[in-house]
Amino acid sequence: MEMKKFPVELSFILRLLRLVAFVSLLFVISCSPLRVYREDPDVRAWEPEIQKFEQLDAAKYYPEDAVMFAGSSSIRLWSTINRDMLSYNVIQRGYGGAKLGDFAVYAKRIIYPHKCSAIVLFIANDISGSDDDKSPSEVANLFRTTLNIIRRKHPDTPVFWISITPTPARWKVWPEIKEANELIRKICKNNRSNTYYIDTEPYFLTKSGLPRNELFQDDRLHLNADGYALWSELIKNELNKVLKNYTLHNENLSSIFYVIYCIGFLKCTG
Secondary structure: OOOOOOOOOHHHHHHHHHHHHHHHHHHHHHOOOOHHHHOOHHHHOOHHHHHHHHHHHHHOOOOOOOEEEEEOHHHHOOOOHHHHOOOOOEEEEEOOOOOHHHHHHHHHHHHOOOOOOEEEEEOOOOOOOOOOOOOHHHHHHHHHHHHHHHHHHOOOOOEEEEOOOOOHHHHHHHHHHHHHHHHHHHHHHHHOOOEEEEOOHHHHEOOOOOEOHHHEOOOOOOEOHHHHHHHHHHHHHHHHHHHHHHHHHHHHHHHHHHHHHHHHHHHHHO
16 A cells, blocks of 8 residues: 655754744743843842952962852951861852842853862842842742752862851841751752751850850841851861862772773783
């Protein structure tokens, strides 16, 4: 029996496939969790700050083993970061008032130009007691989006999230902040073996469960020298714990590959 020929031309099928692909792309873009933030004037207002980072990237050399610290004003105001983080090389990328929505939009431009031994994030302004606060679940979802963006460029680099600090100025919304912290903790735990949550909460609370006022500046929001001393110690301890094991693991792998190479070489020449 003779097969019937379909009257549809190949060129039409190709045009149809291109149309389907284009529509699918538009659908993905429209559903992007960052689409609404890219169009937000408050997010676009950070463009000059991001351009300053790009100018630094062009003008300054950073070692490939540097640890990047990125996020909001606690990172920007950390004037002793290079001394506190010895013996790590540091890339400091903080801008005051950063929120996860704008940071996720600019994450590629902040992080992608660099090779890092680790990336440390602290972003604490999404829940502040204002009318436009995000819900804890929104904060967690934006962290997940940010992490996914980082992983496209740095799939194996250790990423650390510093928990949002309990502060006197934002104590009224601490239950919501604490919930966001716990959701992010779960993401770090369930995501990858090289994603870490640095829990600072217990160290910034008194025995009665209130913020330790002596660790903050007069604005009751930003850390003072004693606050930074404690904060940096907690962060560095976690970095040491993870990066030493990470380096040791890589060195062991290199040793194994070297032994395998030597055995293969001897067999070929023996």
